[in-house]
Amino acid sequence: MTIFREIYEYREMIGSLIKRDLKSRYKGSALGFLWSFLNPLLQLIVYSFVFKIVMRASYERYYLFLFVALVPWLFFMTSVTGGASCVWSQKDLVNKIYFPREVLPIAHVTCQLVNMLLSFVVIFAVILVTRHGMNLAALLYLPAIMLVEYLLALGIAFFVSAITVFLRDVEYIMGIVMMAWQFLSPVMYGIDLIPEKYRVIYQLNPMTPILMAYRDIFYYKQPPQLGTLIQATALGAIVLIIGFGVFQRLKRHFSEEM
């Protein structure tokens, strides 16, 4: 239990690592902080063009259908791919001073969360401009589903960041894994396209219920189903416990491996 108290003691470090990351990210670029909004918007345009015009996806308001799942997906993806190297890339710190090592993945994933929240400003703007409308009761579930996704991303970040210290390939493997994972998750399409017999397997993907919940809230304007929420929370919790456990086992040897 002392580890949790210690991580709390180092909350200022987590905060300043996030601040440092956000502040330095766009330093020197002409548009600066605007990129936080431009980036998702430009991605949206590319994806919409490919899937609506070229691939002829049949969903109504496909850009919104895609966008409300794509933004949470990008949060998850950057948390994991960047998370793989978040301990290794700070080897100077890890080798030279003590701090609870958990701080690094926590700061990284939290930083991505902040980025997602900024992207959500764009989502709300798009919904407003297109007069899609919003269901306030459904919106109440948003913080809960964000929290669940955050914990899931954190669990995987713990896991891959610890493994990467010992096996550098993981960082590159994760790039491929995440691409496959994206196509196997209901980001660009809905779960209704998956044949019935494969759905059970499909539901084991912890990102499936999370993305479904986001889409329920914004696209279908309805509260997510209770089953979806429970499933998301359970999978998220399991992944977090495993990831944290692995991290605890390996962190003592980080410095020796670097």
Place this chain on the structure above:
Amino acid sequence: MNSENSIEVRDVTKQFKIFIDKGRTIKERALFRRRRQYEHRQVLRGVSFDVKKGEAVGLIGHNGCGKSTTLKLLTRILYPDTGSIEITGRVSSLIELGAGFHPDLSGKENIYINAAIFGLKREEIDRRLDDIIAFSELEDFIDNPVRTYSSGMYMRLAFSVAINVDANVLLIDEILAVGDANFQIKCFNKLQEIKGKGTTIVIVSHSLDQIEQICDRTIWIHEGLVRMEGASRDVHPAYLDYMEMKRRENAEKEAKRKAEKEGVKEAEKKKETIPASAYGMEEGKRWGNGRARIVEVRILDQENQERTIFRVEETIKIHLKYQVKSLVRDAVFGLGFFNAQGLRCYGTNTEIDDLPPFNLSEDGEMEVILPRVMLLSGVYTLDMTIEEGHGMPVDYFREVATIEITNSKRDLGVMRMDHQWILDYEKK
């Protein structure tokens, strides 16, 4: 854990895998199994020591002896294989200065980041901010990005943050070489101040002088074990002695290697220049390579009469006879006065006093005249030294003589200082 102790280290062992060629990718691990051969290196073999609360301790030892590993274990960057380490209170380490500095951010922003990495909370940093900036002497530049700083400014800022953390235990690794001479003095004084506040300090350094000045105690780590611990004044000579022996061994090895190349005759010559019996101590009070020996030291007064009791401000002459066994190049004579507590009250040598360099080639005598010895009452011991080159002891003779100083006045302290009182200053 004993409540008097701040740090308890018990039977700590640590070994590292030394890879001949470490593979970190799957391909390397699968294909080049043979290349991944490694050997275990036992760095620590059961180190135990205590550090009391408020004590300052120096860790010394030759390169690779395990002292830096010990410090890393105390910092919790590494963890012991067996044994235990217990530390009470907040630990701060001055191992890496400027950890986490970001070049594009301002000095002030970096203070916040760096201090947070040391585990400080927002309010604590707010409270210390002015002190940190003042100590760094960077008031005019504190809002500029750190990348515009000179390396000296950078280190000053980093040191200021680290030193203002207010830890219960401060771990320091060779960092007192920061900034210019003035700033070094400032750092040094700050360390004394921190020590005065009751902070426990552990220092790893190659500079025995630094350790002697700050630490109460020295721990000598040798081949992964504590070889000796005690007052710096006892441990340091033994350590220097060992290093000298090591150096001679290496020199002899080198000579042998050369001899094998150049033939036996050359080797014989070489051996003659290093007298075999030179190394040895007399009651643990004397060490050096023995090329020259102090054979007699007499303490004289102004009239050249031998005496051991003097009054404050009297003249003392130290008369020294020496024998030369083989040529001593760039010889240096030195002296040191120590009080009963082991404090070096004064020490100097001919090099410090800028005498032109000289060699000792034959037996001789010399004299040091101290026209006005300002030491206050007490018993003092005298060390006399002959060194060569850059501080290599030829004959370091500890406690070669004892003198007593008596004081007819009642002024206090270690030494008298010239002074005058001006009471009617205004009228003047």
